[in-house]
Amino acid sequence: MNSNIKEKPEHLLFLTGKLAEKQLGMILEQMPTEFTYTIHQLGVKVAALMTTDMISRRLKDTFNADKIILPGRCRGDIAALSKTLGLPVERGPEELKDLPLFFGQASHKIDLSNYKVKIFAEIVDAPNLTVDEVLERAHYYKKNGANVIDIGCLPQTPFPHMEDIIRTLKQEAFTVSIDSLQDDDLLKGGKAGADYLLSLTNKSIWIADEVDSIPILIPEKHGDLTSLTHAISVLQAKNQPFIVDPILDPIHFGFTESIVRNYNFRQQYPEVEMMLGVGNITELTHADTTGMNTLLLGLCSELNINHILATQVSQHACRAIKEADYARRIMFAAQQNSTLPKHIDASLMTIHDPSPFPYQQEEINDFAAEIRDPSFRIQTSPDGIHIYNRDGIHTATDPFDLFPKLQVDKDGSHAFYLGVELARAEISWQLGKRFNQDQPLNWGCASEHSEQTVDLHSFKPAGTTLQKNK
Numbered sequence: 001m002n003s004n005i006k007e008k009p010e011h012l013l014f015l016t017g018k019l020a021e022k023q024l025g026m027i028l029e030q031m032p033t034e035f036t037y038t039i040h041q042l043g044v045k046v047a048a049l050m051t052t053d054m055i056s057r058r059l060k061d062t063f064n065a066d067k068i069i070l071p072g073r074c075r076g077d078i079a080a081l082s083k084t085l086g087l088p089v090e091r092g093p094e095e096l097k098d099l100p101l102f103f104g105q106a107s108h109k110i111d112l113s114n115y116k117v118k119i120f121a122e123i124v125d126a127p128n129l130t131v132d133e134v135l136e137r138a139h140y141y142k143k144n145g146a147n148v149i150d151i152g153c154l155p156q157t158p159f160p161h162m163e164d165i166i167r168t169l170k171q172e173a174f175t176v177s178i179d180s181l182q183d184d185d186l187l188k189g190g191k192a193g194a195d196y197l198l199s200l201t202n203k204s205i206w207i208a209d210e211v212d213s214i215p216i217l218i219p220e221k222h223g224d225l226t227s228l229t230h231a232i233s234v235l236q237a238k239n240q241p242f243i244v245d246p247i248l249d250p251i252h253f254g255f256t257e258s259i260v261r262n263y264n265f266r267q268q269y270p271e272v273e274m275m276l277g278v279g280n281i282t283e284l285t286h287a288d289t290t291g292m293n294t295l296l297l298g299l300c301s302e303l304n305i306n307h308i309l310a311t312q313v314s315q316h317a318c319r320a321i322k323e324a325d326y327a328r329r330i331m332f333a334a335q336q337n338s339t340l341p342k343h344i345d346a347s348l349m350t351i352h353d354p355s356p357f358p359y360q361q362e363e364i365n366d367f368a369a370e371i372r373d374p375s376f377r378i379q380t381s382p383d384g385i386h387i388y389n390r391d392g393i394h395t396a397t398d399p400f401d402l403f404p405k406l407q408v409d410k411d412g413s414h415a416f417y418l419g420v421e422l423a424r425a426e427i428s429w430q431l432g433k434r435f436n437q438d439q440p441l442n443w444g445c446a447s448e449h450s451e452q453t454v455d456l457h458s459f460k461p462a463g464t465t466l467q468k469n470k
Contacts, residue, residue, distance in 0.1 A: 010035040013065035015055060017047035019370050020071070020096060027099050038063040045373075052076025056084050094436055097358035101343075110333045110344050117300050117328040120177055120196070120309045121146035121321050122279065127159040134165050138174055141312075145325025148196060150309065151189070153180035163192035177216075183207060198309070199245060205231045208240065214466050216243045216275055216307075223247070223254070225265055232272065241466040243307055245275040248296075250284040259299070266303045273466060276300055279311035282320050289317050290350050290446060294341075297327035301335050322445050323348065350446035353434040357381050361395065368393040376406070378421050380435045385425045387418075399426050 012035050016024050021041045028037060042058055044050055050071055062068065068087055070078070072094035082089040093102040121141035126134055138149040149169055153159055162178070162185070169176045170193045177196035178189030183204050186197045190211025199218040200207060208215045215235070220227035228244060235242045246265045249258040266274065278296045282289040300308060308328075312320050326347045334341040346354070359367075361383045368388035371377065378387045384397040387406070394405045399422035408415040421437055428435035434442070 010066045011064060012037045013063050013068045014039045014092075015042050015047075015050065015059070015068065015070055015074075017041065017044045017050065017071070019045055019367065020047045023096055024099075027096055031100050031103070033103070038065065047071035048073040050074045052078060052081040056081055059085070062087060095358045095434075098355070101355070110337060112329045112333055112345055114336075115325075115328040115332045116306050117297065117324075117332075118147040118307050119145055119321060119324055119328070120148040120150045120198075120275070120307060122150035122152050122179060122309060122311045124152040124311055124313055125154070126151045126165060127154050127157045127162070131161060131165050131168050135168060135172065138169055138172075141321055142174070144319075144322040146310075146321055148175045148177050150177045150179050150196075150198065151194070153178070153182065153185045159185070163188055166192040166194050178213075187211070189213070196243075200231070202227050202231045205234060208235065208242070214241050214243065216245055218245050218247060223257070223261060225261065225268070228265075232269070241273070243273045243275050243466070244269070245277060245309075248277050248280050250280050255281070262299075262303060262305070266305075270304075273307065274303070274305040275307040275309060276305045277309040278324065279309060279313075279317075279320070282317045283311055283314050286316060288351065288446075289320050290323050290348050290444075293320060293323040294327045294330075294348050297324060297331050298341065300328070301331040319446055319448075326445050346442075347445040350444040352432045353442075356428065356432045356434050358434075361386065364388075365393060376418060378418075378425050378435075378437045380425050380429045385422060385429055387422070397426075397429065399423060 014024060014028070014037055016039060018041055021039060025039055028039070040059075040063065042050060042055065044054065048071060051074065053076055055070070062085060065087060068085065068089045069092045070089060072092050074091060078089050078091065093099060123129070123134055123137055129137070134151070141149060151162065151165060153162070166176050166178065166189060175195050176193070177198055178186060178194040179198040180186055180189070181199065186200070186204065186207050187210060190197055190207065190213040194213050196216060197207065197211070197213045198216045200215040201218060201220040203220060205215070217228055217231050219225060225246060232242070232244065244265065246261050247258060248262065249255050262274070262276065276296065276299070278293065281296060282292050285292065296308070299305070308324060310321050310324050312318055326345065330341050330344050330348065333344050343354070357380060359379060359381055361381045364379050364381055364386045367377070368386075371388060372390050374389050374391070376387055376389050378385065380386065384395050385399065385402070386393060386395050387402055388394070394402050396402050399419070402422060406418060408418060424441055425435050427433070428441060
């Protein structure tokens with residue numbers, strides 16, 4: 001075979017509407033493409049009104065295309081259309097301005113199915129909950145990414161049903177840890193079947209010989225790494241698995257020093273499994289937890305820390321486990337691809353968007369000049385909110401300034417619709433988020449009801465699995 005023969009470039013057919021045809025051509029001309037293309041205007045004014053049924057009826061020629069690219073808002077069954085036409089069919093981005101990014105992502109898709117960091121999700125008030133209540137919360141945490149359900153004990157609080165909780169969780173196929181500084185709790189929890197014990201010190205290391213649980217070690221004296229040396233050497237001599245938590249402290253109570261401590265421990269013990277208690281930062285700092293989790297999981301990635309202890313106690317930290325799940329996957333993907341953690345996945349971009357305003361006001365004015373029907377279109381730009389139809393365009397930063405100009409005061413349903421859409425547009429403009437008319441705002445993983453494109457939790461971690469010698 002002649003290796004000098006170049007493969008024929010892929011030929012794409014872009015379907016569009018009358019209003020977008022010129023702009024689509026200009027964008028494709030400026031893109032450094034590895035494909036050839038044909039643009040076909042399907043006889044509909046607005047591309048967003050296109051449906052797969054309409055395409056099936058109207059498209060008489062596929063122009064020798066290898067693949068067809070539809071407008072991003074095209075509705076209908078793409079798989080059925082592909083079967084009818086005998087060609088692959090794909091939706092493009094919702095905004096034409098995103099075509100370069102769309103094709104860049106298509107050629108560099110990054111897999112988010114793998115991760116190394118295991119999430120221990122602590123139920124801190126387990127003694128005050130029934131077995132069924134703990135089980136319900138465990139399922140919720142697992143759904144959001146938890147690998148281990150951590151049963152927290154409370155000081156001076158009776159916990160007679162601790163062993164029942166652990167046995168029930170194990171029967172439901174959960175991996176379980178027991179979290180206490182009391183020897184009696186740890187011993188009972190281990191004998192009931194807990195997979196991990198949080199936390200043992202040099203004085204309580206003997207418990208590891210009594211149970212099959214894997215111990216998490218902490219310094220006997222806070223901040224004193226030397227107190228871990230003996231416990232580590234004992235377990236290493238027995239070839240027993242363990243995890244070390246040098247402790248991450250809250251801000252203004254030793255935070256920076258504790259990061260240095262974790263770093264120093266990793267330098268001293270490059271192969272020892274470590275844990276980072278991220279809850280001391282997310283719970284005890286009144287700021288959005290998304291960024292905190294992202295940075296802390298970045299720290300885990302750099303220091304090869306493969307276990308975190310996370311909590312969802314404070315109301316502002318109500319998505320902490322879900323955020324940590326996305327952060328660990330994004331950091332793993334970035335590390336594997338030797339890239340910055342940018343443009344991998346937008347789920348952690350909850351408040352802002354990387355490209356909130358695809359069009360400037362001048363371009364929106366050009367769109368408005370082409371409209372010949374009474375339906376209102378709403379868009380945002382750095383200059384504010386724009387609403388237009390055949391009667392003209394109006395721009396403001398406050399939706400209340402727009403209402404008197406829209407002449408919908410006698411049409412309640414229309415006024416309500418425009419009110420909802422303009423309110424979304426205002427929020428988007430104020431925060432720097434992408435606004436798409438007729439679609440809810442995208443809050444990433446910050447929303448309880450955010451959509452997930454893949455079942456992330458059907459995949460297993462890529463890290464080393466610890467197993468206690470029997």
